[in-house]
Amino acid sequence: MENQVTQRRPHVVLVPAPLQGHLSPMLELGTLLHSKGFSIIIAHAIFNSPDPSNHPEFTFLPIPDNLSAGNAAPANLLTLITTMNSNCEAPLREILAQLMNKNEQHDQICCIVYDMIMYCSGAVAEQLQLPCMILRTSSASAAVAYESLPRLYAEGYIPLQDSKLQDVVPWLPPLRFKDLATADMGNIEDILEISAITNNTRNAIALIWNTVDHLEHTALAQIQEIYPLKFFPVGPIHKMAPPTSTSLLEADINCMAWLDKQAPHSVIYVSIGSIAIMEETELAEIAWGLANSNQPFLWVVRPGSVSGSEWIELLPEGFKEAVGERGCIVKWTPQRKVLAHVAVGGFWSHCGWNSTLESISEGVPMICRPCFADQNISARYLSELWKVGLHMDGQLDRVKIATTIKRLMVDEEGKEIRQNAKSMKEKTNLSVSKGGSSYSSLNELAELIL
Ligand code: UDX
Secondary structure, eight states, rough: OHHHHHHHHOOOEEEOOOSSHHHHHHHHHHHHHHHHHHHEEEEEEEOOOEEEEEEEESSSEEEEEOOOGGSSGGGGHHHHHHHHHHHHHHHHHHHHHHHHHHGGGGGGGEEEEEEOOOOOOHHHHHHHHOOEEEEEOOOHHHHHHTTTTTHHHHOOSSSSGGGGSSSSSSTTTOOOOOGOGGGOOOHHHHHHHHHHHOOTTTTTOOEEEEEEEHHHHHHHHHHHHHOOOOEEOOOOOHHOOOOOOOOOOOTTTTTHHHHSSSOOTOOOEEOOTOOOBBHHHHHHHHHHHHHHHHHEEEOOOOOOOOOOSSTTSSSSSHHHHHHHGGEEESSSOOOHHHSSTTTTEEEEEOOHHHHHHHHHHHHHOEEEEOSSSHHHHHHHIIIIIIIOEEEHHHHHHHHHHHHHHHHHSGGGHHHHHHHHHHHHHHHHHHHSSSTSSSHHHHHHHHHHHH
């Protein structure tokens, strides 16, 4: 009986991109739609495949993709996007066509929801005459900024000139020209080409945003003028959905026991997300900066994230002895639990959009140290507009690090930032509660899909 009911649910196919920051919100959107009565099919690349055992309620369809870990380095992201789309289009079409032939009329797919960077799904939806929607896993502010790239290029601002880097872009305050830096992503012609493809909404009927209206009301309104589609800001998606494991790496849960031993709001949590990397010299400056801050710290050093090393073998001599039990270094954490822990009083982040939303949701003030792409934009918004963080710009050095940690977490100067972070948390909680903007938006989305 249960099976029959499950099979009679309208089927939604979700196509996530195989990167941590993209996969999590898509799987969580699946959980939300499942709770609204849909049957969920995850059509996913084999590379960075999600773990089906964490989602027994979904059906998983692997797409052969010919990708490997080397494809996902920051410098290769543009190539990864084009390669995965050209490799996945035909198999995805074949898998979905087979499913459509096999299923009875009442079991048919009613909609495809794909990650913006899995644009081949839009072509497949067109060919199979299926309605589709696009999930945007980064901010509306970043979307507005990147929509401006062709204009910046046409008006000669790109390549960026050193003399202008600190100037605010007249039509994009508070962003400066340097916040739109693209050099680390590839050459500008390639970036413009890929951004035109990924921004092409083709036949999509709606854009689903992992964002929250109170945070990005203006940016959402601006981007709505560019895309005359239905918009559904349903974020932070992880706060809307019940907790599930969507992590590609195994978290070291011992750090939670270490956190239990620390004083409330005393710990600085440090993570640069799932893709960014650092140089050995930066590792040493971070290490001594944390040591000199005198705050307890929980530091994620992802294996392979330091050039030329496996894990933490390049930590400077004497560092471990200097910090002792005050520091906890792990390969990966259960980040959302960490940010929700009462001991955590600050988050030094690369400002990936998920980390940004996760920190805001828990009221944790941030040290913003972006590494590339949209992270620069979020860092600027966090520090200048939302005022819940300090932007740690320029060359990394141990003195600056220790001072910034103190400014954020201890000094009078950081009091307002800490207070702002708390009120952001409250506003965000309201948005995901019954009657809140994201809550209502999700209901409208479910109705539209039906
Ligand atoms: C990438 C891009 O870098 C980012 O700019 C874009 O917005 C999304 O994709 P990523 O490096 O994956 O982001 O960062 P982020 O978006 O913050 O996502 C990282 C995810 O990994 C978060 O959900 C975070 O909770 C999780 N994480 C990180 C852990 O679970 N444990 C960790 O130790 C570190």
